[in-house]
Amino acid sequence: MGEAVGRRRTWRPAAISTAALLAGLLPAAAWSADGPAGPVSLAYDCRSAQGAPQRVTVAVTQSYPAEGAVGRPVQPGPPTATITVPRAAAAALLPAAAETVGGTGRLTTLVSQGSSTAEAHWDALAAPAVPLTGTADVLLTFTGPVPAVTVSAPGEVTFTAGDLALALTTGGPGPATAVLLSCTQPAGRSARLGTVAVPAPDSASPTVSPSPSLSPSPASSPSPGDATGSASASPSTGPSATAAPAAGATGPSAATGSTSPAPSELVVPRGRRPADGTITVDEPVHSGVDACPDAPTGDLDPTRLPPVPDGAIVLPMPGADPFEPVPACAFAVGYANVGKLGGAALVNDPRKQPAMVRVDMHKRIVMLWTDDGSPGYIEADGIGALDLPPAESTFLTFGFMPTTAKMKLTPVGPLTFTVVGNTDWDQPVLTAVGGYQSLRLYDVEVNGTPLDVGPNCHTVDPVDLTLRGRQDAGISSDDGKPDYTVQTGGPLAAENLVIPAFTGCGTGGEDLSPLFTAAVSGAGNSLNFIQGALCTPTSDQPNGCLPEIEMPSPPHR
Numbered sequence: 001m002g003e004a005v006g007r008r009r010t011w012r013p014a015a016i017s018t019a020a021l022l023a024g025l026l027p028a029a030a031w032s033a034d035g036p037a038g039p040v041s042l043a044y045d046c047r048s049a050q051g052a053p054q055r056v057t058v059a060v061t062q063s064y065p066a067e068g069a070v071g072r073p074v075q076p077g078p079p080t081a082t083i084t085v086p087r088a089a090a091a092a093l094l095p096a097a098a099e100t101v102g103g104t105g106r107l108t109t110l111v112s113q114g115s116s117t118a119e120a121h122w123d124a125l126a127a128p129a130v131p132l133t134g135t136a137d138v139l140l141t142f143t144g145p146v147p148a149v150t151v152s153a154p155g156e157v158t159f160t161a162g163d164l165a166l167a168l169t170t171g172g173p174g175p176a177t178a179v180l181l182s183c184t185q186p187a188g189r190s191a192r193l194g195t196v197a198v199p200a201p202d203s204a205s206p207t208v209s210p211s212p213s214l215s216p217s218p219a220s221s222p223s224p225g226d227a228t229g230s231a232s233a234s235p236s237t238g239p240s241a242t243a244a245p246a247a248g249a250t251g252p253s254a255a256t257g258s259t260s261p262a263p264s265e266l267v268v269p270r271g272r273r274p275a276d277g278t279i280t281v282d283e284p285v286h287s288g289v290d291a292c293p294d295a296p297t298g299d300l301d302p303t304r305l306p307p308v309p310d311g312a313i314v315l316p317m318p319g320a321d322p323f324e325p326v327p328a329c330a331f332a333v334g335y336a337n338v339g340k341l342g343g344a345a346l347v348n349d350p351r352k353q354p355a356m357v358r359v360d361m362h363k364r365i366v367m368l369w370t371d372d373g374s375p376g377y378i379e380a381d382g383i384g385a386l387d388l389p390p391a392e393s394t395f396l397t398f399g400f401m402p403t404t405a406k407m408k409l410t411p412v413g414p415l416t417f418t419v420v421g422n423t424d425w426d427q428p429v430l431t432a433v434g435g436y437q438s439l440r441l442y443d444v445e446v447n448g449t450p451l452d453v454g455p456n457c458h459t460v461d462p463v464d465l466t467l468r469g470r471q472d473a474g475i476s477s478d479d480g481k482p483d484y485t486v487q488t489g490g491p492l493a494a495e496n497l498v499i500p501a502f503t504g505c506g507t508g509g510e511d512l513s514p515l516f517t518a519a520v521s522g523a524g525n526s527l528n529f530i531q532g533a534l535c536t537p538t539s540d541q542p543n544g545c546l547p548e549i550e551m552p553s554p555p556h557r
Helices: 002-023 087-093 513-520
Strands: 040-047 054-061 080-085 100-113 116-131 138-143 149-151 157-171 177-184 191-196 272-274 279-282 313-315 328-330 332-338 343-346 357-368 377-385 391-397 401-411 415-420 429-446 449-451 457-459 463-471 490-499 522-531
Antiparallel strands (some): 100 116, 332 343, 377 415, 401 429, 463 490, 490 522
């Protein structure tokens, strides 16, 4: 009995650590610092779609280079923003049944030099889930990479905090719930996050050592309820920053086959776009690709096809040759939410060799025309290929134990696309993208010590994935939300996604599978993507391929 208890105490942190990987909580980057002089304290009034605004406080610590140089990128360190939500405010903003809360955030930062200004959108911030217990205030710690800026003249560069947008994910007895908050500082208040001196070009060479002010201390202990994540990865250049709202991506999900371009060919270095005045801001990540790999192969999954209406024509007809494949491809950006952990995280990062979704929408057409002028029926079916590269995550378990692991989603057969409806008939166009993905965990380390989960730690069944999109602009049932079509892209979401139980986890007779199953498996999970415009090389221009295949902005939910 004593041995069994000892094993439980050893296994459980490892199991929860690996479970947290599935939520992809806080893929963070380390940033050296000399030690903080104290955080910048901000006040924000946050409001949801309903209810009165609620006051929260935000403490931001962040490192900045002591000095920059004309014409060279100035790269701020990843900020750590600890948001304190009073318990009464949390009750007003969050669902009553919520037991945990985490999420993603976007901080708009004003960058200025003299009379020149530009907005930098720090939209890759994420916070792990924390419990909602008792009457204590809720502490959420957001962090993530931020973009660099470049100036064309000497002079002090100032970074000032602006509006804050939060997409919180709550967990509880039912499905995960997304709560969108818009937060602004009270009138007349502003907060300088940091400054960087840029001397004249003939001055001494700049140093890139962090400023002692506004610097996070990697060794500092988190306060109770604070689940800050630190990591040992090298710093990243971060997402886009533009003088107007960013239009680039921070993490596509995609698929390539053996004929796809090599990963190094998929992403080119980011360009920079000059803003008015002296400040130049980083552009979004560019794909650098203007052609598609070969079309995916395979058959439609008949279990995912809608029933054929009586009297409808199905093409190609029985016995006829199949349609010739039409290759097409796109990039997509996504966030995953795991209900039990209440966490939201970027599914894939364009700085880490993203892949593409390959599509062939030329598989089947179903049509029904009416003689009385009533709406008919039209359906287009196709297949796709989705093969995500391995994902690696670094985070803190229980707020203090660093954990790293890798996760691989492997497709089991092609995706089936079904598109039904016609807005000309006052019908919404509904798209469903369904398929199966096997999930495997490996290379797990807890506090730097490898945890041997074996070579075959995976879900007992593939994850059954169905992403849905809707186009309804201009019709009577327009829901007011952004539209999706396969050709133009837009938001796709899988709600109430089920993660199956785990099997094959552990070695030497010690079975970790039940602990992974208890911590992660079940319903109430979701996946949200923004797809870019489809590139169809064989179609007439514009075909979505030139000057390059679009890399979309991440979804904010």
